[in-house]
Amino acid sequence: METEATRSILPMLAFALPIVAAMLTVPARRLSERARDVLLIGTATAVAAAALVLAAGVAGGTVYEMYILQLTPKIWMYMRVDAAGALFGATVAVLWLLALVYSLGYMRGEHRLGRYYSFFILCLAWTMGLAYAGNLLTFLIFYELFSVLTYPLVVHEETPEAMAAGTKYIIYILVGGTLVLLAIVLTFFSAGTQTLASGGILSADTDPMTLQAIFWCFLIGFGVKAAIVPLHGWVPDAHPAAPAPFSAVLSGVMVAAGSFGIIRMIFQVFGVSLLKSLDLAPYLTGFAAFTVLFAAALAVNQENLKRRLAYSTISQMGYVTLAISLLGMQSTIGALVHITNHAFMKGGLFLCAGLFIRRLGAYNVHQLDGAARRMPVTAACFTIASLAMIGTPPLSGFTSKWYLGLGMLETGNPWLLAVLLGGALMAAIYLLPIVYRMYFREPALTPEDLTLTEGREAPMTMLAPLVVATIITIGLGIGASLPGLPVALARMAAQAFFQ
Amino acid sequence: MTSWSPLLALFLVIPLVGAVLTPVVSDSSGRRSWGWAVFIMSVTSAMSVSLIVRVLEEGPFSYVIGGWVAPYGIELRFDEFSASVAIVCLLGLLAIVFSRHYAPQALTPERIPYYYTLLLLNLTGMLGFIVTGDLFNLYVFTEILSLSAYALVAISGEKTAEMAAFKYLVMGAVSSLSILFGVGLLYALTGSLNMADVTSRLAGTAHAPLVMAFAALTLGFMVKAALFPLHIWLPDAHAIAPSPVSAVLSGLVVKIGILGMLRVYQMAYGSGAIDLSGLNLTLTWLGAISIVMGAFFAVFQDDIKMMLAYSTISNIGYIVMGLGLASSYSLIGASVHVFNHALIKATLFLGAGALIHQTGQRTLTGLAGIGRSMPFTTAAISIGAISIVGIPPTAGFLCKWYIALGALEAGEPIFAVALVFGALLIFIYYIRMVNAFYFRKPQDAGAPAVHEAPLTMLVPVLILAALCLIMGILGRLPLSFIEPAVTRLLTPLGGG
């Protein structure tokens, strides 16, 4: 399906605008707080609009591309928007916009906002670049920038725990990035080209040892970010430490970026047929299945809400990896769709968690007793997102799991359904008790303990993004089969991968 | 240009007569004797230039005093090696110019005329030594310059100076005797004193006395050259003498030993009658040891002139090593260094003299921080220091280059290594010196302000420092004299 690509400046704007905005954040604040807010929201909106336009265009069968910069005589910085990229890009841009609006309320009065907002909007740039990267080197550029420049956001609170989490984060991520680099160097050396093409760029007559090396380097490198189990160590620490809006994008997008990398690697570097002949995918399946169950099991015992959600992320991303590793058409659709769906579900959950912290001072699960009475909307959103996470139809989580299940049957692995269901069951075990507490337990704190502003629903800047995320979660479930929505794009992508 | 041969004789006669007449023309302040000495040296220098031009145009030539043909008469011979008279004249002139303000301070007024007499005599001895064609006159001129040198060391009249001069005298006398003995033996063997003639007659003479003759000559010249372990007279003599004298002694007089050895070599190689490889090996090793020992002793000196004196021993080590290696490159290197070391060491000694004259201090401790008040002198000394260590593009580098190349050529890379790293040792104490000048605080801040030396001192020092640089960059200039000479020297061996 190598259609003639259309030149478009939009892929570049999608990451250039946030960079400019990041530079202007601090000067704009000198002008007024409002000017800064307008700048940030305007930029994020513009990026989201661009991403949606691109997604719509790609859904209509166009492929966009843009040569930006010649890096070395042979290698360009090259953006190319295909179906998978368009889907991921749209997800990123929309979730980011929500998280940004939420931040305006959530972060009010926090320290060092200049740094926070600059880097927040800057990370949008890197992630958009990542989504639209047209070759491995461009991918690497954004991947590394994204990884490293996220650090200030992880440690934003500057508490000892945050600093420790940040150190852990940066060590994991840098080691991962290094392996990715090694893999890319090996790929470039073996294949001579890097443009991500469907069907793979490595040829079958490459030295098998090299192929093995490339595979494992990529896998471990991206696996760190995608939080495949032995490599997941940074996730449970980083999420509780970061501010809630950033936890939302950390879980929804950042971890997914690792999975997205694995997708690119498997389908566009190796290609399905080569990988099948190498017989490496089963290892990945094994790791992924273990990740799903192991992380879910750990999540059950977490007292800290954000920590519990972080383990949930590990488990859910395990689904994505599992789906990819099956190398089936349906499961791939499931994987791509689940990235999007999970972004909004988990984003929503983290936004709720942030509100609980801000309005109730509740960091731990047991502090949420009776929260629904004081914050009914938030509690409702939390409930919907939880149900989606478990995979209740007709919410979005169900859609992706449906395709995943289909894929397992299609590729002849019915026993994996047990993993699928086991994960869902455990999601129920770690999420539903929270819902139960919110609605059916008496609040532990008496009203006298609370000052006037606390214990009520949050202002609209924070509530609105949460509600929108919830609506998207519902909408993606109900309208799954509508044209132009994730499933359609994912199908296009999968068709390209399996042509 | 004139082809008038007697010029060669006049070349020796003028300074000799000038020396004798100095006390006559002198006045009480010694100012007139200075002017006279400068005049005499200028004339001599001008003549040396004309002689060199001639040798360049016509090749070697000789003049026979009294019209007697060699081997019977006294032959004066001017070849490419003899071009070294230029350096003698130059240094002599500069040393005399330098003495204008220096001598009155270092000496009592009545000794000043005799100082210039001795200096001129010394220079005459050297010029004669270089241009003489027969062995006996070689000895005679050696004696002239040695005796005047003893006197010059002692001229200040201080106790230490007398002791140093006495030590010098004892060693010098022994070496002169040894030289005389060698000359006598050669005469007995060949019946001739003319060097060219002796060379041609050597083949077929008895071996043992021949070896003995050469050994005696070499030993004698080794003492004059202050080669380790026969160097003990040098540090005291050179350090205690007035600075211009030190410059002449270190720069020129010790080289007489070297030139003497070269002459001996010329004969030995020319005749092919004697196998020199054993001697060569000895010389090479002694040279190497001299380099190291000289440097080693110098490191522990605080007296600046003492340090320079030990440095001379090291440098003589270079030259002797070059001779011992006996390959064409190393001989070129050794010969070049005879010139260049003269320039460099004169720079250093005259510079040190200027410092001592202005400050009255002669230790590194006392001279701390002097770089600020005497920037030009210290800069000149620094250039000299860099040069003597052999940093390109200064004059000292050429010798290192050629001798090391020669060591490789001779298949003895170990000496190339010794040479190159020996230079590092030398650097250690020059660094101390430069540090003291520039990077240490003056000892007591209350001392009266020191000014730059007067022009008669500064100008010679600066000229010499400039030459240290120029001779490095224009290294081919001396080489154009030396290369043909060395080639001729080695031709009988089939080398070169």
Place this chain on the structure above:
Amino acid sequence: MEVVDARVAIAPAISLLCAALVFAAADHTFWRRFFSLSAALAKLIIVMSMLPGALKGVVYTFDLVEFTPGVGLAFRADALGMFFAVVSSTLWLFTSIYAIGYMEREPNRRRFFGFFALCVSTTVGVAFAENLLTLFLFYETLTICTYPLVVHDETPEAMRAGRTYLAYTLTGGAFVLLGSIWTYQLAGTMTLSQPGILTMEAGRTTLTALFVCLIAGFGVKAAIMPLHGWLPTAMVAPTPVSALLHAVAVVKVGAFGVLRTIYNVFGVDLLQELGVCDWLAALAGITIIAASVIAIFQDNFKRRLAFSTISQLSYIVLGAALLSPLAATAAIVHIANQAFAKITMFFVAGSIQRTTGKTAIHEFAGIGYRMPYTMGAFTVAALSFIGIPLFAGFVTKWYLSLGALESDQWIYALVMLGSSLLNAAYWLPIIYTAFFKSPREDALVHEAHWTMLGPTLLCAAYVLLLGMTVSVPGMPFALAQAAVKFVFGM
């Protein structure tokens, strides 16, 4: 195509003239500044004016004087030399401006600026040296000229450091001299040419010994372990000197000498046959890792920079020793990449020291908010060293890794990657301390004087430019490629 052009001789001569004028200007601050800056500018213009020609493949030559018969003081600007000259003359301008700000109240400014100019003169001399002798001449002169800069403070530590510096570099110089003489003896010429001047006829043992000799000589300044001891000690020098020492002149001259030895004395083919480069590569690999590990434990900022320099220089050596075109590209390009990034860091170190008096990293808490631009520049340089894409350091890492694979020595690709992790391990904590630790005192924005801040920011910007505009014609990379093509006869 070779063209006789005096510009190759004028370029080093300008700084020489500048030094003379600075000394002559005595205590006139204005004239000293005027001479320093205008000479730096003039030199940059002259070097740059040769750039278009050099890119087209023109080689400018100029025989200054025949030093000794057969061996002259001659200049020749080929692509490799031009590359080095462009880098050093650009940085001279920056450093001069910075030094004017930094040395504002120091004593002995005349000596400082005079010798500073001399150092640059000799550096360009090394870059344009036509033969080993000229190379050695400037190499050795550089040693001497740097000494007054190292001991500038005249404290006992400075004097000690100066001694160490001389002990190391002069010994290195002796090795170089020995090697040069030996080369001349073996090859009968010293002209650095393509593809090397030695042949296998000289015998394997001799060639190996000669190689060791030359590399040991140049390796001292290039700070290959275990010859690196002088570099951290020399940190007592004023910061612009450290910058010059560590980023441009001294260390790069060593690395450049290694490149010349490998490409123009021995030649790639001969070395491949000889096999000695495997050892050199191993040594460089060890240096890269070991120096980085040591750097992690340094609390003094400048010492950490020093060990980083040691590690980074071996990138160049490693790139050259791998004997593959891609690695060679990395080696040459890294001369510029490391120079600009490292000089940025030194400028930062100097600015911090001048503005706040702090030298130890643990004292930097919160300094990022007092000096945001300065620390921003530092961050750019640090990210470059870590090898984040789009920064200059990445280009090196990329090509060096590819080169390692090309020459079938994948272990060095791993070394590169390990090194970038180690780089992260010692740079990121500084950024962390500067930006994420609370300042101990009031966080008033208090940047350094513009003469110091300006060059810092410009260099940092250049680091980005080097990383992003690799293929823009006229940027150093094109020159590096031209050099590699020439060296490998492609």
